[in-house]
Amino acid sequence: MNFIEIICPDCGKGAMVKIPNHLFKKGTLNAIKIHIESGICCNHRFLAFVSNKHKAIGYEKLDSVVLNKTRTQKHIFSLKTILDNFNNQIVLLFFRALLLSCPIIIVSEQDLSVEINEYNYFFNSLLPEKHLNPFLFSYYSRENLKENMNEISLILTDDLSIEQIPWASIPFDIEKQFFLEGFQIMDRDGQIYVMKVKISTLFDKVIYLIDSLNRIIEIERRYNRKIYKLDENQNDRIFYEDECDKIIIKKYGENITKLELDLIRLIALNRFHANIQRNDNNSKKVKKIKLPQKKIKNLFKKL
Numbered sequence: 125m126n127f128i129e130i131i132c133p134d135c136g137k138g139a140m141v142k143i144p145n146h147l148f149k150k151g152t153l154n155a156i157k158i159h160i161e162s163g164i165c166c167n168h169r170f171l172a173f174v175s176n177k178h179k180a181i182g183y184e185k186l187d188s189v190v191l192n193k194t195r196t197q198k199h200i201f202s203l204k205t206i207l208d209n210f211n212n213q214i215v216l217l218f219f220r221a222l223l224l225s226c227p228i229i230i231v232s233e234q235d236l237s238v239e240i241n242e243y244n245y246f247f248n249s250l251l252p253e254k255h256l257n258p259f260l261f262s263y264y265s266r267e268n269l270k271e272n273m274n275e276i277s278l279i280l281t282d283d284l285s286i287e288q289i290p291w292a293s294i295p296f297d298i299e300k301q302f303f304l305e306g307f308q309i310m311d312r313d314g315q316i317y318v319m320k321v322k323i324s325t326l327f328d329k330v331i332y333l334i335d336s337l338n339r340i341i342e343i344e345r346r347y348n349r350k351i352y353k354l355d356e357n358q359n360d361r362i363f364y365e366d367e368c369d370k371i372i373i374k375k376y377g378e379n380i381t382k383l384e385l386d387l388i389r390l391i392a393l394n395r396f397h398a399n400i401q402r403n404d405n406n407s408k409k410v411k412k413i414k415l416p417q418k419k420i421k422n423l424f425k426k427l
């Protein structure tokens with residue numbers, strides 16, 4: 125995946141957008157044309173032309189009307205439509221892949237471009253703005269699958285058999301909650317709103333964890349410098365699961381469930397690439413620096 129800076133030709137708002145490598149065919153000099161849907165960069169939709177050097181070199185406006193409540197909605201897929209096309213279990217897998225930012229690949233010999241567009245639009249509308257992934261869903265023929273898949277993709281076929289699940293298995297209770305809360309609401313926009321709030325709240329916790337881990341790394345680095353100790357392992361600082369859980373519980377209270385802790389860590393690991401490992405009391409691979417208790421207290425006051 126490449127991140128490419130896209131700037132809206134209408135309002136000038138910019139965003140970093142992930143573009144899959146396979147879109148750039150080797151040996152071609154032509155720019156590729158990418159459809160930027162509303163909600164990806166800003167509220168406008170437009171075409172971006174991206175050079176084979178992975179730079180946006182031009183834009184074309186598609187419509188100059190800002191999406192708002194009065195505009196007729198182009199996208200029509202709701203949870204119900206998606207459930208009609210798949211089944212409960214697969215929709216839960218989609219939610220999990222959405223949270224973890226795992227690419228979802230549907231193997232099909234048919235042209236699914238319209239559906240894929242709708243799935244991407246629907247699931248992206250559930251994410252906080254900063255975390256959009258417009259290429260969450262893609263489809264390939266069996267022949268092209270190999271060169272486009274990787275070990276982090278969720279892969280299923282259009283006759284609904286699941287071929288690869290890339291994450292550590294933990295129950296889907298939280299995704300099920302999101303789904304059920306959304307499903308109780310008939311109105312499509314209301315559905316999206318309710319689920320988006322739920323997911324944003326979960327993401328806030330993940331981001332709090334990530335910020336805390338980064339801050340710990342920074343404080344340890346400073347402390348090391350102070351005592352003239354250079355630690356070459358500093359960049360490989362591993363955090364264990366129970367360390368992470370303590371940080372979250374301290375902030376969000378004891379009544380956070382074990383399952384939610386597991387999911388928060390899984391998102392931190394997969395989506396944000398945090399260096400989190402299983403609790404392993406025998407491992408002496410990483411020397412943890414003992415900070416004075418007072419320092420740790422101060423640290424958490426600041427967070």
Ligand SMILES: [Zn+2]
Nearest residue numbers: 132135166168
């Ligand atoms: Zn715009």
